[in-house]
Amino acid sequence: MTSDHxxxxxxxxxxxxxxxxLALGRWGAHACQRHLVHSPAWAQVMAHRHDPAVPALRALLHQHFPWIEQExxxxxxxLGLPLEDVFLWNCRGDLWALAPDGCTTVLAPLRLSHNEDGDPGFAGACGLARVRPIDAPAFVSFLYPGSLPGHTFAVNGAGLAITVNNVRARKARATGLPRMALTRALLATQSPSxxxxxLQAHPRMGAFHxxxxxxxxxxxxxxxxxxxAVSVQxxxxxxxxxxNHALHEAQRNLPQVITASSSRRQSRGEALLDQQADPLDILRDTEDSAEPILRRSPTDTDQENTLATADIDLSGEQVRWAVYSPGSRQPDYRFDGLHQPD
Incomplete structure (x- = not known):
């Protein structure tokens, strides 16, 4: 394990x-040109250019969320990249079950704690953005270069907090909206309901938790x-x-890939919950050296590393939350709502 910050x-x-x-693209352009477009994951997704599902995905996005199409x-x-390629990259989990997106979340009644796991080639190139659309609530979100916000962790101006975990659903024949477009749309809502x-009102292609x-x-x-299905517990x-695999009874027949990392993080995390461990201690855990919850190995079996940890306290009238570098006990950022306290 590395301790790089x-x-x-x-x-x-x-x-x-x-x-x-445009602002998000300019911010991420260097990292995408340096790493993303040369990565095996990019090549794998671009191989779907002629997939018959792609025109249907684009048509549904245009029909339901033209403003996301504009983003x-x-x-x-x-980014200085073709729109067709950027659209495909933002449909990666809908078209390819093994897209390099991971994550672990601990859910409590008034707290969401989350490890953001992704492509280790983006270490040092990720960020946080405060986004203020002219027609929707502002929000702060974790960002990957080349990707829409909303599929990681975020808090919006209505006090809504969202964490997102990859579910490696195998592509079915039916089509729907790209899952990353749906989670981007959620940032414009005012409440969990x-x-x-x-989600219930729109057709869906991929799967997320x-x-x-x-x-x-x-x-x-x-x-x-x-x-x-949309399953709510x-x-x-x-x-x-x-x-990173579906657990709800409503998804029991979902064709999905369950990797060794996902299975063992799930088992180890549940054991730590039984021991009444604090969520941040769970997310820092490396007891299973082969498949740890805190993922920093260059030989990670899913080619993913933990890039940040978010701890979101929902117990007050305003969201109080913090973002940590992987494994750190001191936050890099603290927020009251969307603002950093003095």
Whole structure:
């Protein structure tokens, strides 16, 4: 395991959705040109250019969320890459079950704690953005170069907190909206109930697990969505842990890939919950040296590393949360709502 410290950069983006996408693209252009477009993952996703599902994905996005289409256009312009390629990259988990997106979340009734696991080639190139659209709530989100915000962890101006875990669903024949477009759309909602209703009202292609909660709302929710179902489990008393495979009974027939890392992080995390461990201690755990919860190995079996940890407290009238470098006990950022306290 490495103890390297990779600070997250900070970005402010505002204006129209095209303007926001443009700012995100310019911010991530160097990392994408240096690493992403040369990566095996990029090549694997670009091999789907002629997949018959792609035109349907684009048509549904245009029909339901043209403003996200505008963000993608701005993103592609800022990155200096073809829109068709950037759109495909933002559909990676819908088209390819083994896309390099991971994560682990501990869910408690008034707290969401989350390891953001992704491509280790982006270590030192990720960031946090405060985004202020002209027609929707502002939000702060973790960012990957080349990707829409919303599929990682975020808090919006309505006090809505979202954490997102990859679920490696195998592609079915039916089509729906790209899962990263749906989670981007959730950042424009005002409450967990609105977010859940949005998922239920739209066709879905890929699968994700979400932790949802809101300051002052009195609870959090474990949500799994796939083509076939949107499953919602309130977190009332007992804490839960979620790695990277669907667990809800409603998803029992979901064709999915369960990797050794996901299975063993799930088992180890549940054991630590039984021991009443603190969520941040769980997310720092490396007891299973082959498949640790805190993932920093260059030989990680899923080619993923922990790039940041978020700890989101929903017990007050305003969200209080912190973002840590992997394994650190001191936060790099603290927030009251969307603002850093003095």
């Amino acid at each position: 990779f600070p997250l950069s900070w970005l402010e983006a505002h204006g129209s959705h095209h303007d926001i996408g 993608l256009a701005g993103l592609a312009e800022g 609105q977010a859940i209703a949005l 979400l932790g949802l909660g809101q300051s002052g709302d009195g609870g959090t929710f474990s949500v799994e969505f796939s083509q076939s 309130p977190i009332r008393q007992a804490r839960r842990l979620h790695a």
